[in-house]
Structure formats: C-alpha cells, structure tokens
Amino acid sequence: MAATAFADAAQYHREFEDFAAKRNEPDGLLQLRRQALQRLETLGLPSSRQETWRFTDVAALGQMAFQRAGDAPVAADRLPLLEGPHHRLVFVNGRFAPGLSRLQHLPDEALVASLGQALLTHPERVVASLDQLKGLADNPFAARNSAFWEDGAFVYLPRGVVLDLPLHLIFFASGEDTASYPRTLIVLEEAAQSALVVDYRGQGRYLNCPMTEISLGSGAVLDFHLIQEDDPQAWHLGGLRLQQEQNSRFTGHLLSAGGLLTRTDIYGLLAGEGAECHWYGLTLVKDRQLGDQHLLLEHAKPHGNSRQLFKGVLEDKGRIVFDGLIRVQQHAQKTDANQQNRNLLLSRQALAHSNPRLEILADDVKCSHGSTVGFLDPDALFYLRARGIGLAEAQSMLVYAFANEIVEHIKLAPLRERLEQLLSERLYPAAERKV
Amino acid sequence: MLEIKNLHASVDGREILNGIDLSIQAGEVHALMGPNGSGKSTLANVIAGREGYEVTAGEVLFLGKNLLELAPEERARAGLFLAFQYPVEIPGVNNLYFLKAAANAIRKSRGEPELDAMEFWETVHQRMELVKMDESMLKRPVNEGFSGGEKKRNEIFQMAVLEPRFAVLDETDSGLDIDALKVVSDGVNALRGPERGFLVITHYQRLLEYIVPDRVHVLINGRIVRSGGKELALELEEQGYALYSKEPGRARRANA
Numbered sequence A: 001m002a003a004t005a006f007a008d009a010a011q012y013h014r015e016f017e018d019f020a021a022k023r024n025e026p027d028g029l030l031q032l033r034r035q036a037l038q039r040l041e042t043l044g045l046p047s048s049r050q051e052t053w054r055f056t057d058v059a060a061l062g063q064m065a066f067q068r069a070g071d072a073p074v075a076a077d078r079l080p081l082l083e084g085p086h087h088r089l090v091f092v093n094g095r096f097a098p099g100l101s102r103l104q105h106l107p108d109e110a111l112v113a114s115l116g117q118a119l120l121t122h123p124e125r126v127v128a129s130l131d132q133l134k135g136l137a138d139n140p141f142a143a144r145n146s147a148f149w150e151d152g153a154f155v156y157l158p159r160g161v162v163l164d165l166p167l168h169l170i171f172f173a174s175g176e177d178t179a180s181y182p183r184t185l186i187v188l189e190e191a192a193q194s195a196l197v198v199d200y201r202g203q204g205r206y207l208n209c210p211m212t213e214i215s216l217g218s219g220a221v222l223d224f225h226l227i228q229e230d231d232p233q234a235w236h237l238g239g240l241r242l243q244q245e246q247n248s249r250f251t252g253h254l255l256s257a258g259g260l261l262t263r264t265d266i267y268g269l270l271a272g273e274g275a276e277c278h279w280y281g282l283t284l285v286k287d288r289q290l291g292d293q294h295l296l297l298e299h300a301k302p303h304g305n306s307r308q309l310f311k312g313v314l315e316d317k318g319r320i321v322f323d324g325l326i327r328v329q330q331h332a333q334k335t336d337a338n339q340q341n342r343n344l345l346l347s348r349q350a351l352a353h354s355n356p357r358l359e360i361l362a363d364d365v366k367c368s369h370g371s372t373v374g375f376l377d378p379d380a381l382f383y384l385r386a387r388g389i390g391l392a393e394a395q396s397m398l399v400y401a402f403a404n405e406i407v408e409h410i411k412l413a414p415l416r417e418r419l420e421q422l423l424s425e426r427l428y429p430a431a432e433r434k435v
Numbered sequence B: 001m002l003e004i005k006n007l008h009a010s011v012d013g014r015e016i017l018n019g020i021d022l023s024i025q026a027g028e029v030h031a032l033m034g035p036n037g038s039g040k041s042t043l044a045n046v047i048a049g050r051e052g053y054e055v056t057a058g059e060v061l062f063l064g065k066n067l068l069e070l071a072p073e074e075r076a077r078a079g080l081f082l083a084f085q086y087p088v089e090i091p092g093v094n095n096l097y098f099l100k101a102a103a104n105a106i107r108k109s110r111g112e113p114e115l116d117a118m119e120f121w122e123t124v125h126q127r128m129e130l131v132k133m134d135e136s137m138l139k140r141p142v143n144e145g146f147s148g149g150e151k152k153r154n155e156i157f158q159m160a161v162l163e164p165r166f167a168v169l170d171e172t173d174s175g176l177d178i179d180a181l182k183v184v185s186d187g188v189n190a191l192r193g194p195e196r197g198f199l200v201i202t203h204y205q206r207l208l209e210y211i212v213p214d215r216v217h218v219l220i221n222g223r224i225v226r227s228g229g230k231e232l233a234l235e236l237e238e239q240g241y242a243l244y245s246k247e248p249g250r251a252r253r254a255n256a
C-alpha cells in the first residue's frame, strides 16, 4: 500500500474510498464516516497559529507519510498485562487480536466485544451510540479517527448491570510510519457499574490516533484509567468524549508517560443534575517529549461536582502543556468545580505551560482553580538530608511523593502497584540528576 | 566533641555570625540564649550544613572532622542531629518510611546492615513511648498537618530513634504546652550520657529547669558575649539582654 501524505486531502480521499469499499457496514455508519471526512477536510492540519495548538506544533505531520498499519505479530509478554482476574480485549494496530484476548464469565445482558463483532451481532446498538456525543467537533484527529477507525472495543451494560471484574483494553501499535485509529465505545445505562483500564503501548515510529466515547446513564458509575506508554518515537493524538446523566459518577485517571509528542483532548459534559466527574492526571516527560492535555468540562445542570488534579513531572528538555476549562452553563446552579494543575521541574531546560480557565454563566456556584510550576522544595530536601538521607535519594523521595499523589487514588490494586513500579523505575534514576 | 573556632558566616553578604568560639565536650549540655535575630538558628544551620550561608572565616570540628567540608547527610551520618526550629512539612512522604530511610542511610554509612522491619519497629515503639507520641503520627506524611507541638515532639522522637552523638535543639520548647515540655525534656534527659553532647537553643529559663545545662552562653549580634553556669539563665530571665547591647537605642527598647 502506498504511503499517504498525512495532510494531502486528495490522497486521503482516495484512501478513504479504498477503505470504505472494503468494509461491509450499515449505511448509517458509512454516513458517519463520510461526515467525519468532510470535517477533516474543513479542519485540515492544526497550525500553531490556532490558540489551542499554540504550544503543540504538529506541522511536522504534514511532511510525514503514514501507511495504514497492517497486522503485526505481538508476543504476549510485550503486553502490559494486569495481575488478578479480569476481562481483556487486545487490539494490535487497531485490529482485534482474539488470540491475546480473554473474557471471563459476563452477566447475561452485558455486551463486551470488539466493535467488529458487535457490528455483526448488535449493529443497532453500535449505530445508536457511535459518534453521537457532543465535543471535539473542531479536533481533526478525532475526525480522522471517526473516518478511518477499523476496530476497537464496545462495552454495553444495560440498566443495573454491574461488571464485577475490571475490564482491560490493550491497544498495541507496531510499525514504522504507520497510523492506527483505535476506537472505544462505552455505554453504561442507568445504574450500571464498571471499572475500565485502557492501555496504549507500542513499538516503532507510528502515529496513534485513538478515540474514546463514554456515555453514563443516570446513577451509573465508571472507574476509568487511561495509561499511555507509547514508544518514545511515537505520536499519540487522542480524544475522549464523555457524557454523564443525572447522579452518575465518573472517576478518570490518566497517566501519560510515553511517546514523542502526545496529546489527549477531553470533553466532558455533565448533562444531568448531580453528576460527579473526577479526573486525576499525571504526565511524565523527559528527553524532548511533549505531553499535552486539553480538557473542557461543561456543567449543564445544577448540583454537578467536578474535580481535576493534573500533575506533571518534567525532566531534561521535556515540555508539558495543560489547558483546562471549566464551563458552567447558566442553569447549572450549585455547581462545585475545582481544577488544579501542578508541575514539578527537574531540569532548568524543561518547560510547562499551564492554562487553567473558568467560564461561568451561573451565579450561585463554587468554582476554583490554580496552577503551579516549580522546582523541588529546598527546605524539604535539606530536612531529609539533615537526617542522613543522601541527596539523590532525598530528591527521589520527593519526586515520587509528588507523582504518587495521583497514583494513590487508584482503587484497582494490581494497576496501582504496576504504576507505583513504573514511577519508581522512572523517577528514581531521574532524580539523581542534579537540578 | 564540637569545637567552633572564630566562626564568621554571612547571608547575602550580610554578616550574621561575627566570630563564634564554642567548645562542647562529650557528656555536656550547653544552652544558647539570645534575642530574636541574634543568629542562634544561623549557627545551628551552619553546623547542620544548610545552603545559603557563607562561612567567611573560622572552622567547626566535630569529633575531629572538619564539619564544614561535609554535605548535610554526611554530617548526620557522622552523628550530628538538628532538631529544627521550624520542622518542614513533606506531603506524600510517610513519617515511618522516612525515618527508616534515615536510620538505614546512617547505618549503611557505618558499614552496618540495614535494619529489618521487625527490629526497626521495636526501636520505633520504644522511642514512641519515650516521647509519648501517638502511633497514628507515624502513618502520616512527615509533619503534614501536625500541630506546632506535635512537630517538636516528632523532632525529639526522630532524635531518639537515630541516636546521634551530638544534637542541636533549636527552640524545641517553643510552642510546647507544659506537659509536652516535660515529656520532651524527659526524652532529652533519657538520651543524656557520657558519649553524647547537646546544644540547646532556647528563650526560656523554664526548659533549663528540666534539662539542666552545664554551660549557658549568651549570643548577641552573632557573637557570644557571655558564658556561665546554669544560674546565668536565671539572671537573663530577670534582666533581659539590655545589659549586653552596645546600642543604647536597642537597650532602651529592650528595657521598655
């Protein structure tokens, strides 16, 4: 297959026609894909002249040629497996890998499958929910995913269904100059509950453009984890849309540690009264990595509650961009929203851009935000050293403590332990470098 | 044990210590008193190796070693301890974990094996009783949310666990209630012995009724202007520091 210049509309149109012809999909879906292609064409490739792309320059993509990623063999030991019983779906380059996947016994009414399978067995369910949520309309990478996604995960829990075991989705990417578009669609109806871990990993110089959609019915509860450990040469440009009905509870954990340039755009809509949305994010960058998180949480109804705590640890020439907006609509009285961004610089060449914002149209709300960028606290360092703890160990302890504030919120013990391990491996040697 | 000779130190080019001479033998407790801003904490910090102070002259010997050449952690490993006037809060670092890391770093530097969890726990338990510290404080992050008195107690507790050869207590009595003062003093007294020395910085004679010093020194404007026995503390309590101030304006203000 010929490489396709990323920004060349004529070429990706041709690519699309090829691609669409081979897929045997319900008309409704094809329609969605064409609409997305249309959006993609209008949006083009973001330029750093656009406000939301100011610090994240993706112009280089315009010169790159990515092929659609093909099948690639992946050994199971390369996968970030979780300890303990759980359901697992694995995708390689956006395609379902049944041999690496394993589902335990599921409640009868629950539907947990690849999107491809679900389209065969329950097409109406997929069509009813896919690409239906608000948000990210101006994001070309979300549009690209909507046009080109091949497969992904589908989770549908009807009213009151509770998944006892966590569900683990692994998206593994592999290849040189390849692009993949993993898709995840999560629908929890009224009072359904689940814990979900989504892992992005890979090997090679690839482009990963995942898109996740989550819809929570009233009273539904989702414990969500997104762990991004892509290859150090990879680009990761992901999107996530979330919509929450009345009294639903969403807790999201986002760990971004891999990739050369990574960005996740999140849109969350608290569409029902009393919805609760908590995000804990941790971005680790080193070398010349760039990690960008863009969040827009929109409170549309009264009594909503949202919390965001995003932390960043920057080494070497690493860069972090955080842009968070809390938007409170006029009728969303009694909204309680807080957003914090804290960045720890371990090098004088590192750079953090933090832009927390509030946009409040209601008059009876409690909203606050804050952001900090700073080095390790010299008083704390001295205190530890004055007790006999060496400089390197003292630095490590403080960096670990800073980062672990995010990880310690994770209730899922096997995942928490895995990430604690990741933190100590990654941050201990890091801190030995003198600031 | 601790030998300070003609020590001059400055911060941002401003001289704070103006030639300090002080010699403390093993087994002795010395008290250092002096008005606010006279340089007591500066002396403690220079001894402990805090950054930001420039030693412009003089030397500090500890057990024969040139202390000023050592990094703070090396001083601690050599047996020096500073109980901070303002203990630092360290969110996210568990108190017990921190203390174990400290104890093991010190042991390792002496070529001793690391303590196993059981041994360490036994020591900790014993010392906790000594300073009547609540177990729950061990599980919390270092000093985070501790009351002023709890922080001071935690300092003495750390000292009791780490068993230094020489300890500088910088206003450990400030902010303690009467009972806590007694407890902390008992803790210090329990550690007193022929092998160990103390420099106790305080503003109050009362502490010295519990921890009876061998010598009392008066620090004014970065210089020790007078030294004497424990009765000197009583005298200061009655007369204040006005007597020692060369500036008449200062003296008047202090008398008022």
Ligand SMILES: Nc1ncnc2c1ncn2[C@@H]1O[C@H](COP(=O)(O)OP(=O)(O)OP(=O)(O)O)[C@@H](O)[C@H]1O
Residues within 6 Å of the ligand: B011, B016, B034, B035, B036, B037, B038, B039, B040, B041, B042, B043, B052, B085
């Ligand atoms: N790191 C520093 N930066 C600037 N000035 C300092 C610093 N450390 C000490 N000083 C100054 O040096 C002088 C002595 O301060 P020091 O803390 O040693 O006093 P002290 O005798 O301990 O007082 P107190 O009884 O109030 O604790 C003060 O004028 C103080 O402002």
Ligand SMILES: [Mg+2]
Residues within 6 Å of the ligand: B040, B041, B042, B085, B170, B171
């Ligand atoms: Mg002081």
